[in-house]
Amino acid sequence: MTFDLSILAQYWPLFVKGTWLTIRICLAATIIGYVIGIVLALLSQIPSRAIKAAIEIYLLTLRAIPFIILLFVVYYGLPFSGIRIPAVITGTIALSLYASAYYAEIVRAAIEALPRGQYESARVIGMSALQAMRHVIFPQIVPTLVPPSTNITLTMIKESAVLSSITVAELTYQSLVVQGNTFAPFEAFAAVTLIYWAITAIVAHAASLLERRFGRARSEHLVGSALAASFLSLEAMPKRSRR
Amino acid sequence: MSATALSVSGLTKRFKGSAVLDDVYLDVARGEVVAMIGPSGCGKSTFLRCITLIEQPEAGFISVAGKPFGREVVGGTVHRQPRRAVDAMRPKIGMVFQALNLWPHMTALENVVRPQVVVLKRSRDEATARAQKLLADLDLADRGDRLPHALSGGQKQRVAIARALAMDPEIMLFDEPTSALDPELIGGVLALLKDLAAGGMTMIVVTHEIGFAANVADRVVFMHGGRIAEEGPPGRVLKQPGDPRLQAFLSLIRPAAAEAV
Ligand SMILES: Nc1ncnc2c1ncn2[C@@H]1O[C@H](COP(=O)(O)OP(=O)(O)OP(=O)(O)O)[C@@H](O)[C@H]1O
Numbered sequence: 048m049t050f051d052l053s054i055l056a057q058y059w060p061l062f063v064k065g066t067w068l069t070i071r072i073c074l075a076a077t078i079i080g081y082v083i084g085i086v087l088a089l090l091s092q093i094p095s096r097a098i099k100a101a102i103e104i105y106l107l108t109l110r111a112i113p114f115i116i117l118l119f120v121v122y123y124g125l126p127f128s129g130i131r132i133p134a135v136i137t138g139t140i141a142l143s144l145y146a147s148a149y150y151a152e153i154v155r156a157a158i159e160a161l162p163r164g165q166y167e168s169a170r171v172i173g174m175s176a177l178q179a180m181r182h183v184i185f186p187q188i189v190p191t192l193v194p195p196s197t198n199i200t201l202t203m204i205k206e207s208a209v210l211s212s213i214t215v216a217e218l219t220y221q222s223l224v225v226q227g228n229t230f231a232p233f234e235a236f237a238a239v240t241l242i243y244w245a246i247t248a249i250v251a252h253a254a255s256l257l258e259r260r261f262g263r264a265r266s267e268h269l270v271g272s273a274l275a276a277s278f279l280s281l282e283a284m285p286k287r288s289r290r
Numbered sequence: 291m292s293a294t295a296l297s298v299s300g301l302t303k304r305f306k307g308s309a310v311l312d313d314v315y316l317d318v319a320r321g322e323v324v325a326m327i328g329p330s331g332c333g334k335s336t337f338l339r340c341i342t343l344i345e346q347p348e349a350g351f352i353s354v355a356g357k358p359f360g361r362e363v364v365g366g367t368v369h370r371q372p373r374r375a376v377d378a379m380r381p382k383i384g385m386v387f388q389a390l391n392l393w394p395h396m397t398a399l400e401n402v403v404r405p406q407v408v409v410l411k412r413s414r415d416e417a418t419a420r421a422q423k424l425l426a427d428l429d430l431a432d433r434g435d436r437l438p439h440a441l442s443g444g445q446k447q448r449v450a451i452a453r454a455l456a457m458d459p460e461i462m463l464f465d466e467p468t469s470a471l472d473p474e475l476i477g478g479v480l481a482l483l484k485d486l487a488a489g490g491m492t493m494i495v496v497t498h499e500i501g502f503a504a505n506v507a508d509r510v511v512f513m514h515g516g517r518i519a520e521e522g523p524p525g526r527v528l529k530q531p532g533d534p535r536l537q538a539f540l541s542l543i544r545p546a547a548a549e550a551v
């Protein structure tokens with residue numbers, strides 16, 4: 048048995064289409080998921096038991112069920128309640144909800160890790176809760192959000208393969224199509240493996256660049272010397288990003 | 291303009307059922323300097339946190355320059371003020387925390403500029419001019435572009451004071467302004483507070499510096515168990531304390547007090 052490159056030569060447009068859709072879905076889910084995550088993290092700061100409990104239930108539920116089940120619930124649940132939308136939208140919504148639970152946890156933990164006095168000093172001078180978040184809290188936590196958010200995003204990109212089960216023509220779906228037409232599963236899945244690897248490698252690399260940039264700014268205000276900071280970003284930062 | 295900068299009546303705060311502030315009354319006249327002393331845990335910080343509404347008191351009325359803050363009586367019933375009204379009043383009360391709570395991601399100058407722009411809607415130019423003037427007055431003219439971590443303890447303290455002063459407060463509250471400082475810096479900060487007082491600023495200073503209370507304060511308030519146990523001019527309260535608990539408290543710190551008074 049030989050590796051049949053002609054299959055790739057013949058079917059590469061399907062892989063390109065699938066890759067492009069996977070990228071768009073994941074980008075949208077990252078943005079939507081992050082927006083929901085931030086809103087949930089902000090809401091969870093409101094001292095109300097009812098709101099806290101509701102958010103807790105949302106987070107626990109989304110993290111307790113396998114993504115494929117969440118996807119099916121949304122996929123079959125929406126038409127059940129009279130909403131008919133294309134599978135690709137359904138899939139993107141499910142993926143966004145899935146990611147939002149994890150992003151929310153990350154943002155919430157980062158907010159709560161800051162000394163309480165940071166928020167209090169912003170409020171006491173007259174800023175509203177949102178102004179305090181925008182001017183005082185978020186600028187301080189954004190650098191710490193990058194590494195854990197990258198992990199979630201990478202997981203989400205991999206979970207997006209599950210959308211093939213509701214006929215969304217993303218990368219995995221296309222590889223199944225190629226495999227069905229050619230009866231050459233190894234070639235099809237080897238190609239797909241490489242493409243997923245490339246996507247996640249690019250995302251991870253972009254994140255480490257971002258982290259390094261923030262890392263330098265951060266360590267500067269921690270260490271106070273540009274020289275010390277440059278050592279930190281050379282020596283310490285790559286170790287952290289490997290987490 | 292009211293002659294009373296701050297009026298507090300019936301202030302009560304409970305944590306898990308136990309009253310940390312128990313029906314506290316305090317009026318501070320415009321330009322008056324009140325030194326608040328008392329043993330650890332008697333409720334001094336909680337008092338400042340309640341009159342700034344960082345903590346929500348269970349009962350009591352607060353007014354700043356004659357305007358109600360937090361609760362008000364409308365048509366015979368007590369109402370909590372809407373959040374916006376509270377936020378709008380907050381700049382009138384300048385609070386300097388014991389931990390200072392400067393914002394570490396902003397330069398010293400930006401710490402003073404940003405709240406003016408965000409809260410008072412001053413233009414950036416106007417706010418910057420004001421901040422630079424204040425920093426210069428506080429001997430920090432060449433420190434504005436530094437991040438807080440690159441400032442000494444005393445410099446940080448002055449930035450925190452400038453940040454509050456820039457909002458043109460009616461009253462300044464200080465929670466143990468010298469307790470986090472190296473001993474050689476304490477004198478400088480006390481001198482600065484003295485200057486502020488001489489400039490007519492109304493202040494409540496929670497302090498263990500009996501010398502400051504004796505020399506700068508117009509009135510000393512002794513707190514005990516969440517109540518004001520004794521108050522009056524420093525000459526009387528510190529030299530002829532009536533309350534046995536105040537006598538006990540002063541005898542604990544007598545060496546320092548004796549030197550200063
Ligand atoms: N968030 C809180 N929850 C429960 N109890 C609290 C809280 N904050 C303060 N207390 C309690 O209230 C009491 C008064 O505390 P507070 O910090 O006001 O004292 P203080 O007079 O400022 O003391 P110190 O001189 O040590 O700063 C203490 O017994 C403290 O344990």
Ligand SMILES: [Mg+2]
Nearest residue numbers: 334335336465
């Ligand atoms: Mg205290």
